[in-house]
Amino acid sequence: MEKTKISDPAEGEDLPRRSWKQDPDGVRANILLVAREAFAEKGLSGTRMDEIAARTSTSKRMIYYYFGDKEGLYREVLADAYRRTREAEDALELGGLPPDEALRRLAEFTFDHHRRSQDFIRLVMIENVHEGRHMPSADEMSGENSSAIRLLEEIYARGLEAGMFRAGLSAVELHWHISALSYFNVSNRATFSRIFGNELFEEEGQNTLRRHVGDMILKLVLA
Amino acid sequence: MEKTKISDPAEGEDLPRRSWKQDPDGVRANILLVAREAFAEKGLSGTRMDEIAARTSTSKRMIYYYFGDKEGLYREVLADAYRRTREAEDALELGGLPPDEALRRLAEFTFDHHRRSQDFIRLVMIENVHEGRHMPSADEMSGENSSAIRLLEEIYARGLEAGMFRAGLSAVELHWHISALSYFNVSNRATFSRIFGNELFEEEGQNTLRRHVGDMILKLVLA
């Protein structure tokens, strides 16, 4: 579509473009941050590209320049969010503790960490609504790389060796249980509290739940 | 909802409206059913009204006639889904069993029931993304009406009386734990299996998980 010249001499007013600094990495990072918040808030189809653009310090055009299209942006937001979470998990150090204490710590740490990572949980919720269509397949995202799993394997092995834990469980199973309890606490707060009230989500209720989560996991594995 | 087919006498020229049976309830029910599937599949903003209309045995016009707008339809779909689930819960009968057995049954029943209610779970996921904005407030939807809670209260009371269970727990807490474990199994299957493989979601894995869920709940309450 040929566009007729816009510089209108009659108008007399030139459009002097603003000057700027080149900063590809900064621009990308800025877009990713804003997009993460937006997608976490409203989901994939619920988020407006114009809305994201408005909240960035750059323009809509740049989003398409760097990320291709909406789905491409969403994919990178998701991958980035998983990467960040994995990095946070790596920080946890339980080396010195006896197996039972370490396991409880891990479970309760996860409970708290999920609470602090609302945006991440929301992105996972949303991606599950999309049936994981935008995630790398199981091969690429090999679970062996998860530090949560590696930690659990190590703790469980030590517990077995010490005769403390019962045999026949797997690290992935334990991770599943810990995740389920920690995730639900964030993901379903809205509907659960509408039906049953907000009590469990207040300070005291959360302390009780956290303790229970630790209890349940421990009692499951103890011999 | 069957349309009595009428052979047009004056084929093509006139537009003789077909005859029909008045069936407001049927039409409403048909729309609700189709809309439930659609919203469960694609979410609120992801679903197209024309798409819903096409799948019903009636017309788009009727959707607006009965439900006002998209959000009104979504609200009723959600309320209807909760109603159905509550009705299903009512069917469960554990009267005769000793408290520990009853509790395990309830937990494992919930686990299985959630697995069978994928659409319901998806609607709840979606509604949580919307922060429960379309649900009745805690007052109207009083949790006391939940039969799951009533069952748990009754079981827990019996267990306490028998000296089997430890004191200090509440029915809502127990329900929270059971729900968390049963819900996550459905809601997060997509992302979890992408990362850790599909094993836990196959027959054998599910049997193990179900048993663990029962174990964990029981061990939590046993004295």
Add this chain to the structure above:
DNA sequence: GACATATTGTTCGAGCGGGTTAATTTAGTC
């Protein structure tokens, strides 16, 4: 037969929203 309710059918427009085309500036290289 009057009247409210239910139903079918068609058309349309406004605005939203994802994506594009074009022009311009920056910055690295020779």
Add this chain to the structure above:
DNA sequence: GACTAAATTAACCCGCTCGAACAATATGTC
């Protein structure tokens, strides 16, 4: 300092989708 690729600004486009308007007809109830 000329050249060029990459980075960035700015304005535009068009299809999709919600919802409404318009129009007519059938059904049921009293």
